Amino acid sequence: MVKTIPNPVGEKRKRFAQEQESARKDVERGFGVLQSRWGIIRYPVNTWSTQKLWEVMTARVIMHNMIVEDERLERLYDQGFQFQAPTPKNDDSQDAAISEKASLPRPKSATALPSEACGCSSAAADAHGRGDLGEGALPAPNPPPPYRRRLLDLGWASAKSSRSRPAGHSGVFPVGAAATGVGGGGGGGGGGGGDGGVQLADKLKIFKTDNFDPDAYVQSKCQTMNEKEIRHLCSYLQDLKKASAEEMRRSVYANYAAFIRTSKEISDLEGELLSIRNLLNTQAALIHGLSEGVQIDSLTSGTEGSTEEDISNVEGQEPSEIQKWSADFPDMLDVLLAERRVDEALDALDEAERVAADRTQTLTTAEISALRSAVSDNRQKLADQLAEAACQSSTRGIELRAAASALKRLGDGPRAHSLLLSAHNQRLQCNLQTIHPSSTSYGGAYTAALAQQVFSVVAQALSDSVEVFGDESCYASELVTWATQQVLSFALLVKRHVLSSCAAAGGLRAAAECVQISIGHCSLLEARGLSVSAVLLKQFKPSLEQALDANLRRIEESTAALAAADNWTLTYPPNGIRPLARSSVANLALQPKLSSSAHRFNSMVQDYFEDVTPLLSLQLGGSTMDGIAKNFSLYVNLLISALPGSMDDEANIDGLGNKIIRMAETEEQQLALLANASLLAEELLPRAAMKLSSINQSSMDDLRKRGPDKQNRVPELREWKRKLQRMVDRLRDSFCRQHALELIFTDEGDTHLSAEMYISMDNTVEEPEWVPSPIFQELYAKLNRMAGVAADMFVGRERFATLLMMRLTETVILWLSEDQAFWEEIEQGPKPLGPLGLQQFYLDMQFVIIFGQGRFLSRHVHQVILDIIDRAMGAFSATGMNPDSVLPGDDWFMDVAQEVVGMISGRGRAANGDREINSPTASVSAHSMSSFRSHGSS
Structure with missing residues (x-):
C-alpha cells in the first residue's frame, strides 16, 4: 500500500x-x-x-x-x-x-x-459453510398447503383467544356487577370461575330475547341512578366505545397480512378451478367425439356399382364455409399475433371458441380438436407476448393498460394485475435513480422531489388498476399492499436522509416541513380512496418525538443560561424578539414587560408551538404541552432559587443542581420574578397554546374529523392553565414565606413575635406607650411599599397584586395562629397574660384589621384574627378577670391604629370625624370587635 x-x-x-x-x-x-x-x-x-x-x-x-x-x-x-x-x-x-x-x-x-x-x-457465512460440507443440497421441508395453514392459524387463534379471555368486566354491566358476576374472587379456584360464567350467561340471556326493548331496559336501570352516576355511566360507555374501535383497528391491522394472503390463495384457487373446468370441457368433448366415431352405420345391401357411385359423390363434395374458416384460422391468428393486432386476435379467439362449442354437428371431431388446440396454443402465445410487452420499460400509459386489459380478457387477471404493478414499480425505481440526497441540499426539497415521484406513481397505478380491473376485492387488496410497501420505502428514505439528522440536531421546523409535505401528498391519495397516512405517521413519529425533546432541552438550557445573567428588571421586548403586536405608540402598552430571560423563554415557546402546529395529525399535542409545562416548572424553580432567602431543598429540585442564578436583592427585583411567572402562566403561554386548536381546516371532512379533537382540547387547555397557575402559586408562597420569616425572626435567630413581649408588659411600673408592636408596623410598611411597586408592574393585573399582598398577610397571621410555643406560654405558662399584655395584643390585632381591610386582608384571614383574639381573651378570662373591665372602648383602639396607619403611610393622623363610619368594612370590623369583647366578658 x-x-x-x-x-x-x-x-x-x-x-x-x-x-x-x-x-x-x-x-x-x-x-x-x-x-x-x-x-x-x-x-x-x-x-x-x-x-x-x-x-x-x-x-x-x-x-x-x-x-x-x-x-x-x-x-x-x-x-x-x-x-x-x-x-x-x-x-x-x-x-x-x-x-x-x-x-x-x-x-x-x-x-x-x-x-x-x-x-x-x-448468516451468509453459515450458509457458505453448509454448502462446503454438503448440507446445502438437503431440501427444505415442504410447507403445509395454504388451506391447512389457514385452518391451523385460525384454530390456534381461536384456542388462544378462548384460553386468554379474561373473566372480568364484559362491557354490558357496570364494573362492580361484572366483578361480582364473573370470577368469583381471587381465591375461589376453578369452581368460582365456573359459577361466575353461568351467572354472566344468565345475565346475557335478556339481550337475546326477541322482545328485548333497549329503551325500556335503560330507563329501568337509570331510574335509581342520580345525575352523577348517569354521567359516569355515559363517560364509561364513551371510553368503552373508543376502546372497542381501537381494538377493532388493531385487529384489522394485525390480521391484514393474513387477509391478503388468504385472498391471494382464493384467487389462485379460482384460477385452478377455471383451469379444471376448461380441462373437463375438453375431456367431455373428446369423449363425445370418441363416442361418435365408434358408431358404425348400418350396412345396406346394394350393388357394387351403387357403392362406387356413393364414393364418387363423397369425393366430389365441396367443403363448407365453416370448414374453410376452421382450416384458415391458425394461419390468420399467426398473422394477427405477428402484426400485434391484439384486439382482433382476441375477437378471433372468442369466435373460435364459439364455433367449437356451437358447430359440433357441422365439424368433425378431428376438426374441433384441432381448432381447440389452436385456440389454446395461441392463447398462451398471446398471453406470453402481452406479458413480455408489459415488462418493457418503454411500455407506459395506454399501452400498459391495454396489455393488462387484454391479459384479463384472456382469463389471466391476477397475472395482469401483478404485471401492471410491477411495471409501475420499475418506472418508480428508474425515476428514483435521478434523486440523490446531499449534505448541502435542503431537506424539504429532497422530500418534495421524492414524494412527487413516489406518490405520482402510486396515484397512476391506482387509476390504472381501477380503470382496468374495477373495484374487485382481490385486486384492490393487492393494490393496497403494494401501495403500502411503496409508501413505507418512501418513509424510510426520508427518515434516513432527512429526519434522522434533523431529529439529532433539533431541527423541528425542517422535520415538520418534511412531514407536512408527505402528509399533503397522502391527502391527495385519500381523496381517491387510498389511505396510507398511518404508515407515514408510524415511521415519522419517533424521529419527531426526538426532535421535540431536543427543542425542549434547548429551551431549558437557553433559559437557564439567561437566568444566570438576568438583572430581573422588567422591560419591553427587545428588537431581536418578535413582538405580539405592531410596534406603535398605541400598541406599546399592549406589549408585555418581562425580564430578559422571560422574554427569551416566551419567544422560544412561541416558535416551538408554531413549529409543532403542523404536526397535530401525529397526536403530539398532549406531549407538546406537557413538555412546555415541564420547562415552565424548571423556569419557576430558577425564579425560586433567585430569591435570597430560598431554601436549599427548593433551589435544587427537578434537576437544577448547581446552576448559578443571579439573586434578586431588592423587593422590586423579587416582585419582577412574580411578574414574569404570572404573565407567562396567565396570558402568554395559554395564548401560544391556543395555536394548537386554531388550525385552518382545508375541507369539511377534516373539520368533521377534527371537530371532536378541538372540543376535547378546550378542557385540556383549561387544565393545562391551572397546572401553570399552581406553579406560580408555588413561587408566590416561597416569596411570602421568605418575607414573613424576615419579619418574624432576626439574623441571629431570635424572634420579634413571642409571648414574652406581651406577658412582660405587666411587670413594668410605668405606663407603656400605646402603639402597635414593631413587627406589625413593619408588616404594614412592607405591604404599603410593595403595593406601590406592584401597581406599576402589574398593570391590568391588579387582582394578582392584591392576592399577593393578602397572601403575605395571611402567612404572618397563620404563623401566629399555629405557633404552639406562643400559645402554650400564653395559656399554660408560669406567668399569666396580664391586662396590659391583653390590651397590647388586642391593639396589634385591631391594627392589622384597620390597615388590611379592603386591601391586604381576606375574609378568611379576618376570621382567623377574630379566632386569635377570642383565644387570647379566653386565656385572660382563665385568670378570673373580666376582659371588658381592663380594656378601653373600641374607639380608643381604632384611633390609635388609624393614627399609626396615617404616620406610616404619610397621610397624617385622621380625626374621628374623617373616618368613614359608614364604610362596610369598618362597620363589620367594629361590630366584630364589639362582639368579641362581649364574648370575652361573658
Whole structure:
C-alpha cells in the first residue's frame, strides 16, 4: 500500500515494484467490484468514513494474500481464472452480493477468510459453510398447503383467544356487577370461575330475547341512578366505545397480512378451478367425439356399382364455409399475433371458441380438436407476448393498460394485475435513480422531489388498476399492499436522509416541513380512496418525538443560561424578539414587560408551538404541552432559587443542581420574578397554546374529523392553565414565606413575635406607650411599599397584586395562629397574660384589621384574627378577670391604629370625624370587635 517505486534500479527493486504493482491492481479491482455491487460504498457520506475505507481495503488485502497463497500451492488458478467485474445493478439486493462472491475464487481453507473481513454476515457465512460440507443440497421441508395453514392459524387463534379471555368486566354491566358476576374472587379456584360464567350467561340471556326493548331496559336501570352516576355511566360507555374501535383497528391491522394472503390463495384457487373446468370441457368433448366415431352405420345391401357411385359423390363434395374458416384460422391468428393486432386476435379467439362449442354437428371431431388446440396454443402465445410487452420499460400509459386489459380478457387477471404493478414499480425505481440526497441540499426539497415521484406513481397505478380491473376485492387488496410497501420505502428514505439528522440536531421546523409535505401528498391519495397516512405517521413519529425533546432541552438550557445573567428588571421586548403586536405608540402598552430571560423563554415557546402546529395529525399535542409545562416548572424553580432567602431543598429540585442564578436583592427585583411567572402562566403561554386548536381546516371532512379533537382540547387547555397557575402559586408562597420569616425572626435567630413581649408588659411600673408592636408596623410598611411597586408592574393585573399582598398577610397571621410555643406560654405558662399584655395584643390585632381591610386582608384571614383574639381573651378570662373591665372602648383602639396607619403611610393622623363610619368594612370590623369583647366578658 506504499507508493510505487517510479524507476527501480536493480533486479531486486524491479521485482519488488512489479509484485507491488500487481497487488495494487488486484486491490483496486476488488474495491471497484465492491463499489459497483453495494450501494453503501457508492454514496459519498459513507466513502468519506475513514473507518469504512480501512475495513474495505483491509478485506481486499486479505483476499489478495489468500489468492497469492493458493497460487504458491497450486498453479491451476493461473490457467483457469480470469477476473471479470460483474455488471452493476440498480438495486442494492442480496443477489448482487451473492453473484459477486461467486465470481471470486474460493479459498480451500474455511478459516482463511473470516466473515468479518470479507463483509459477509454471520448468516451468509453459515450458509457458505453448509454448502462446503454438503448440507446445502438437503431440501427444505415442504410447507403445509395454504388451506391447512389457514385452518391451523385460525384454530390456534381461536384456542388462544378462548384460553386468554379474561373473566372480568364484559362491557354490558357496570364494573362492580361484572366483578361480582364473573370470577368469583381471587381465591375461589376453578369452581368460582365456573359459577361466575353461568351467572354472566344468565345475565346475557335478556339481550337475546326477541322482545328485548333497549329503551325500556335503560330507563329501568337509570331510574335509581342520580345525575352523577348517569354521567359516569355515559363517560364509561364513551371510553368503552373508543376502546372497542381501537381494538377493532388493531385487529384489522394485525390480521391484514393474513387477509391478503388468504385472498391471494382464493384467487389462485379460482384460477385452478377455471383451469379444471376448461380441462373437463375438453375431456367431455373428446369423449363425445370418441363416442361418435365408434358408431358404425348400418350396412345396406346394394350393388357394387351403387357403392362406387356413393364414393364418387363423397369425393366430389365441396367443403363448407365453416370448414374453410376452421382450416384458415391458425394461419390468420399467426398473422394477427405477428402484426400485434391484439384486439382482433382476441375477437378471433372468442369466435373460435364459439364455433367449437356451437358447430359440433357441422365439424368433425378431428376438426374441433384441432381448432381447440389452436385456440389454446395461441392463447398462451398471446398471453406470453402481452406479458413480455408489459415488462418493457418503454411500455407506459395506454399501452400498459391495454396489455393488462387484454391479459384479463384472456382469463389471466391476477397475472395482469401483478404485471401492471410491477411495471409501475420499475418506472418508480428508474425515476428514483435521478434523486440523490446531499449534505448541502435542503431537506424539504429532497422530500418534495421524492414524494412527487413516489406518490405520482402510486396515484397512476391506482387509476390504472381501477380503470382496468374495477373495484374487485382481490385486486384492490393487492393494490393496497403494494401501495403500502411503496409508501413505507418512501418513509424510510426520508427518515434516513432527512429526519434522522434533523431529529439529532433539533431541527423541528425542517422535520415538520418534511412531514407536512408527505402528509399533503397522502391527502391527495385519500381523496381517491387510498389511505396510507398511518404508515407515514408510524415511521415519522419517533424521529419527531426526538426532535421535540431536543427543542425542549434547548429551551431549558437557553433559559437557564439567561437566568444566570438576568438583572430581573422588567422591560419591553427587545428588537431581536418578535413582538405580539405592531410596534406603535398605541400598541406599546399592549406589549408585555418581562425580564430578559422571560422574554427569551416566551419567544422560544412561541416558535416551538408554531413549529409543532403542523404536526397535530401525529397526536403530539398532549406531549407538546406537557413538555412546555415541564420547562415552565424548571423556569419557576430558577425564579425560586433567585430569591435570597430560598431554601436549599427548593433551589435544587427537578434537576437544577448547581446552576448559578443571579439573586434578586431588592423587593422590586423579587416582585419582577412574580411578574414574569404570572404573565407567562396567565396570558402568554395559554395564548401560544391556543395555536394548537386554531388550525385552518382545508375541507369539511377534516373539520368533521377534527371537530371532536378541538372540543376535547378546550378542557385540556383549561387544565393545562391551572397546572401553570399552581406553579406560580408555588413561587408566590416561597416569596411570602421568605418575607414573613424576615419579619418574624432576626439574623441571629431570635424572634420579634413571642409571648414574652406581651406577658412582660405587666411587670413594668410605668405606663407603656400605646402603639402597635414593631413587627406589625413593619408588616404594614412592607405591604404599603410593595403595593406601590406592584401597581406599576402589574398593570391590568391588579387582582394578582392584591392576592399577593393578602397572601403575605395571611402567612404572618397563620404563623401566629399555629405557633404552639406562643400559645402554650400564653395559656399554660408560669406567668399569666396580664391586662396590659391583653390590651397590647388586642391593639396589634385591631391594627392589622384597620390597615388590611379592603386591601391586604381576606375574609378568611379576618376570621382567623377574630379566632386569635377570642383565644387570647379566653386565656385572660382563665385568670378570673373580666376582659371588658381592663380594656378601653373600641374607639380608643381604632384611633390609635388609624393614627399609626396615617404616620406610616404619610397621610397624617385622621380625626374621628374623617373616618368613614359608614364604610362596610369598618362597620363589620367594629361590630366584630364589639362582639368579641362581649364574648370575652361573658
